[in-house]
Structures are given as structure tokens and as C-alpha cells.
Amino acid sequence: MTGAHYIYILFIIVILITMIMKKDTVVPCVLGVFCLGLFYTNNIAGSLGAVFNSFIVSLGELGPVILIISIMVALSKALETNHAINYMIKPFSRFIKNPTTAFFVIGIAMMLLSWFFWPTPAVALVGAIFLPVAMRAGLPAIGVAMALNLFGHGLALSTDFVIQGAPAITAGAAGIEVFDVISQGMPLYWIMAVVTISVAFWGLRKDLKKGMFREELQDVEHEEIKEFNKNAKIATFLVLIGFILDIVAMSVFDLKGGDASALLGGTAVFLIIIINLMNHKKKCFDVTCENIIEGFVFGIKIFAAIIPIAAFFYMGEVAPITSVLGEVLPANSQGLLSDIGVALSNTIPLNRFAVCSIQTVVGAITGLDGSGFSGISLVGSLANVFGTAIDGSVGALCALGQIAGIWTGGGCLVPWGLISAAAICGVSPIELAKRNFKPIIIGFVVTTIAAMFII
Template sequence: MSAAHWIYLLGLAALIATVVARRNVVALAVVATFVTGLAYGGSVVTGLGSVFNAAVLATRELLPIFVIIALVTAMLGAMRRLGADAMMVRPLGRFFRNGHVAYVVIAVVTYALSLSFWPTPVLPLIAAILVPAAVRAGLAPFGAALAIAITGQGMALSSDYIMGVAPALSAEGADVPAGPIADRAMVISLIAGVVALAVAYLRDVRTKMLDPMASALVVLPAAEAGSAGSASVGAGSPGTNAAAAAAGTDAAPSAATGGAAATLTTSPAPGEGAGGGSEDTADAAGPGSPSRARIIAVAVPLVFAALLVFMLLGRFTSLVPNIDDGQGAPLVGGTAALALVVIALTANRANWLEDVCEHFTEGIAFAFRTMGMVIPVAGFVYVGLSDYSADILGLPEDARAPAFLLDAIKHVEPYIPHVPVFASFAMLLVGMVIGLDGNGWPGLPFTGSLAHSLGEGSGADVSTLAAIAQNGASWTGGGTLVIWSSLIVVAGLTGVSVVELARRLFVPVVAGLVVATAIASVAL
């Protein structure tokens, strides 16, 4: 353990302390990267180069995630221009009968959409169509934000069962197939999610966030976007008022967000949103004909449902080829890209070439606006992983890459009791630390290799240990516990404080992860 090891660990501890204090850690991550590089290389040049190289490497590693978010966002943007997005979810409006039911419905729909498309791209659709209907039914925006974050940024992302990117990354280090990891991660995420939803409902929603009279006075950011043309995505977004605070939104801006925000162009919910308004009003949402919009509204879900069936048949049967090991993301991304072209051609034959370019550019901009703040934090975490540290520190190709984080964990590993339950909770803790980068997935090969090591010593199932770490990393960094993740998008589109949202999510999410890990350690 060199001085650079200790400086890196002190930086990681400072980052965790800053998280507890609910402050933004981007600046801290930049400084910690510089100091670690300075201590290891012994020169200011190495320190400065480390900051730049870490940002470049983090961008390179996260680029596939940015691109899939951009493609799906572009497709949904084309659907929005045609008016097909509202038609696609309008039938769900009839289920929003009261605040209690709205909490369940928005959770189920968010989970289904996020599991298929990833949560961040579908957030504008959910916020523009479903959230207004839920609020009118009596659910406060904060209650909707809790349900969206738990099921989308937590449950769906932690298993990544359809795309398969996260299980494939975990399998790289675990030396086991991605399929068993995906299956176990799905079970763990469902247990954690159900527990988190129940705790959040009993702790906050049932007692504080079901007030139809107050909710009726709330003006959501998505609704303001309909008249102003855009919505501010971030903490302290405009559109909240005293009535919103009375309904439990606590939407006052907070300096803890570090001013991070993004701007997202959205369209108003047609008519009265998902739950009301005439069909003629809804059809007027886009420039295309109502019949074309209906065709797209039906065709897009059917295409992605067929894709899901194909992937599941490949995983569980021999009827079609197995497309395991992360191939789900390219399939979904490619399908979204082709769907974008078809939708743009359907909506506007005269200018469809320009429309495709415009939607794709907006999708790329949205992806980087919402997830860009993750890059410096991820870069600092990568300094501690041997797969990335050599590039960041500018070492020669034949030099031994330092592994600051792995070396520290190896020093602690002998003290972990060789009992499956202890190994399981150790993997959960390591996964949550990895997730502090605001994403969590790039560190999954590392947690996979650690799962392989602990599994051999404790007799625990390696796939289960890898799946536990994957859940810990994804729930933390994917967008439920740290405010520099896509959680800021959830907060901005629902008009609540991202700091307060993270605070209220902490107990439900941690309780869910603890219960799920305990069950997994003895049953999976």
C-alpha cells in the first residue's frame, strides 16, 4: 500500500462523506484524480494528465450507454412529433382512479418501459403523459418521483434483463456465463424493488403524499413545457408552487445539486393528458394524420414486444439462437434507429431526412446533458481499477498498472468470514462503493472477479455474488442514491428537489437491498 493507495482511499472516503452530506462531488472527483495522479507519478504533469485521461476514458467506456439513450430518445421524439407517444399510453389513463392506485400503476408502467428501453430515455414520456394523470388522481409529484426512481432507475436497471449489458460486464470478471447472473439479478432486483416500494409507500406516500385537493393545484414542469416549449430538467425546476409544497413535493431549489441541470424539449400531454381529453384534441398533437399516429402507436410496442419474445426464446429455449452476453443493447438500439427513420418518413415525407438528423442530434444532446456529470466521478473511480489506471496515469504498455481499490479490498478480503452470507453482504457493500461513480456498470468486471475469488473461498455461488454486486452498483449509481446520476432527471421532470428525493429514497432502497441480499445468500 503506497502513498498513492492511501490518497486514493482518502479521496474515496471524502466522496462518500460528501454523498452523505448530500453535496455534489464533481469538483471533488476532479481534485482527487489530480492528487492521486500526482502522488503516483510524482509530478504535476502526471496529475494534470490524469484528470484529462480519466475524463476521456470514462467517456469512452460510457459511450455505448450514451448512444442507446440517444437512439431511444430520438425515436420517442419522433413519436412525440407525430402524436403517437400519447396514443401509446393513453389507454393507461383509465386506471388512475385515486392516488393509491396511481402509485401502483405508475410503478408498473415505468418498470415495463424501463426494462425494455432503459429508464432515462422513457422519462420524458412518463413525465409528460403519466405523471399529470397520477397527480390529478391525488398522488403528489414526490410520490410519483419515488415510484419512478425505484422501479426505473432501480429495479429495471439493476437487472438489465433485456438489454443484457450489465450481466455481460459482470460475467467478464466472474468467469461464468452471463445468463445465470442475469437470472439471479432479476430475482434480487424484484425483491429489492417490492420492499423499497412498500417501505416508501408506508413511510411517505400513504401518510404525506395523497392529497387530491392540493395535487390539483400543482403545476408540473412537463405541463409548463407545453406552453413555453421547454422544461428545465434539474433540481429546483420551475413549475412548482406553494400548493406543490403542501402536497409533499419539497421542490425548493437546493445548492446541493451544484446547479446541475439540463434542458429538455417536451410536448404537452394531448387534451387532458393520459386520462382525459377528446381524441380529436389528442390527434392534433402532431403534424401527421391521426391514422398514421395510431399505426405507429400500435406498431412500436408490438415490434419491441416481438424483440423481447425473441430474446427470451433464445435465452430459455433452442427455438432461436441465443443472443446473450450483452447483445440485447445493440438489437434494441438498432431497432430504435430504424424505427426513428420509419416514423420520421411516416410523419413528414418531404423533410424526413432533416427530421431524422434533428431527432438524433437532440437525443445525443439529451444523453450528455443528463449523464455528463457522471464522467468526472467515473474517471476517479476508474483510477482505482487496474483495467483503466494505466491509461489514465499515462503508463507504458508493458508497465504494471496499479489497482488502488482492488489492492485495498484484497487487504480486507482475508478478514471476511468464509461464510456465504458474509460474502454476500461484502459484495453488496463493494457494489455500492463502485456505484458512487453515478453509473456503476464500468466497475462490474471488477466486482465479477471479486465474486469469483470470494465464491471459491466461501462456497457461495459466484453468479449470485456477482448479481448482488451488480444490484448494489446499479441501485446506487443508476439513479436512486446519488444525485449526480440520472436521478436528477427524475427530480427535474417531476418538479421536486433531487436532494430531498435522494434522502427519502435512502431508507427504502437500502432496506430493499438488505432484504434481497439476505434472501439471495441462502436461497439462490
């Protein structure tokens, strides 16, 4: 542990206190990067440059998400012209009758798609289709974002049963088979999911009964269009066929993550052009440009405050801090966040209670960078050490650390990790993170206690 590690810990505490006080965290994040720069460069000019360069790194990391969200919003603007959006979602109204059915239908659809294609491309598809009909059924935009987030970036990504990227990383680091992580951790996956989602929905229902979202819902629930022109029907057909073909291509060519998002985004761009050509003929060029501008204005508005926040936490990883400040980390360092997790694990005596608690805490700490995946190799390694030391289940310990890392950083707890769901629903990432905080912490506590008996 060096001075940089203690600076990083100090600013993590300051940021958490700032969030508890319900204040924006941009300023402490900027100051954190500046102080790290000052520690390593010993000059103010280099530290100021580090702040700007950390923003560039953050923008590079978040850029693909900003692009896909902006393009999907631009597509929705094109579809609004002749009410094609309304026509598109009409069939779903027969299944979604109230906030409860809306929340769980959206969640299950998101979970299934995320298992096969990962959450980032899935959230754009599911969010764009279900948001209007869910709000008309009485589920506010924040509720839609929670369903997308908890079922997709939480349940589906932390289990990753189909693609098996997450369990492959933890299993590889622990020296066991992927099947062992999935099978031994199965009770923990579902305990976390059921507890967290139940608590989150219960809290949302309480606020709905209090009428907290009445004004927001009144703005959308009375509009009903009974007749649609030919262009609306053709546009809906084109979007449906386009995205179905995308899903087939993702499966056939094994596209996931960024590649899947790229395919989805490219398809959306061409759909915008074709739909505007049908609707506006000679004005197609101008209207398409307007749609793209509207989409990017929306995307930048949502992400502007997230970029400097994420910049600080990206500095906890090896590649970003090296990109900003050069080769400043010791040769044996795994990054500031991972080093802090290892140091924590070495300060506490080992027993079932301590081991499970450490796995959850270390997993959550390494998830603070917003990726969810950068630290799960560390918890896999720790699971091997801890499981051997106490003669416990290495697979279950892997799953526990995996759950903590991904539910924290994969897109449910830290605001810079859940921006895709927040953006597609037009809600604040900070507000969504606050909504998720209590349910996820309760889920962590219950799952960790369960793990003490399971391992």
C-alpha cells in the first residue's frame, strides 16, 4: 500500500459521504483525480492535465454506451412522427395491465435477452419498446429503469448462465471448472435476486400508493390513438424485422457486448434514414440530421455529469491510470482498487463469517469502477485461498464475490455503471442508484449470511 492507495480510500469515503448527504459527487471526484496526479507528478501542471486526461479516458470507456443510447433515442424521435411508436407497443397492452405486471413482464423479457446477448444491447431494445406502455399501465419511468436494471445488469449478468463470461473469469482465477461456480453458487444467485428484486418492488409499490408519481403518470396515460396510417405500420414492420435479424445475427455470429451494440446501432441508423424517407421524402436529409442531434443532446445531457465521476473510479484500474499518468504503479500492483481489496483480505483472521464477509466487501469494492468484471478475477483468486484455508466450497465463494462485484459495478449500484437503463428511460442515474441502494445492500447481507451456511 502506497500513499496513492490511501488518497484513493480517503476520496472513496468522501464520495460515499457526499452521496449519503444527497449531493452531487463531481467535485470530490475531480479533486480525487487531482490529488492522485499531484502525488505521482509532484507538480500542479501535471495534476491539472491528469484531470482532463482522465475525462478523455472516461469518455472513451463510456463512448459506446453514449452512442447506442443516443442513436436509439434518435430512432424513437423518427418513429414519433407518425405515431409508429404507439402502434408498435399496442400489442403489449393486453399483457401489461397494471404496475405489477409491467414491472415483471419487462424484467423477465430483459433477463432472457440479457442471458443470450448481455444487458447493454438488450436494454436498448426492451426499454424502447416497453417504456410507453408500462407508463400507461401506471409504472413510472424510474420503475421501468429498475426492472431493466435489476433483472438485466443484476440477475442476468451476475449469473451469466448462457454466455458464461463471468463464471469463466472467476473459475479460471480459482483454478476450478465453470460448472462448479454455477452449480455450487446457484442458491446464492437466486437468494440475491429474489431478495433484492422483492425489496425494490415493495419500496416502489409503497411510493406508488402514496401518489409520488401521480403527476408524471398523468402526462402519459390518457393519449390513445385508434387509427394509424400505412407508413406507421410499415415503419413498425421494418423495425421489428431489423431487430429480429440482429438477434439472429448475434446468435449465428456469436456477437456480444460491444459487437452486439454496434450491430444494433448500425441497424438503427439505417432505420432512421428509411423511416424519414417514407415520412418526409425530400426533407429526409434535414429531418434525419435533426433526429440525430436530438438523440445526442439527450445522451450528452444524461452522461455529462457521469464522465467526471467515472473518471475517478477508472483511475483505480491499471490501464486507465497508466494511460493518464504513465507507469506509476509498482510492478506487482493489480490497480489501486484491487490492491486495496487484497490488503483488506490480509488484515482479518479467517473463518466462515470472515471469509464470506471479505468476499462480499472485496467484490463490492472492486466493482466501484463501474465495470463489474475488472475485479472478479481477484475474488476468484481469493476464493481459492479462502476455500482451501477453511475447507469450504471454492465454487460458492467464487459465486459470492462474483455477485458482489457485478451487482455493484455491472450496472445496479454505482451511478456510472447503470447509465444505459437510466438513459433509455430518461431518469437520473443518481436517482436510480439511490433506488437500488437499499434493496441491494439488504440482498448482500442476506446472501452473505446464507453463504456462511452453504460453504
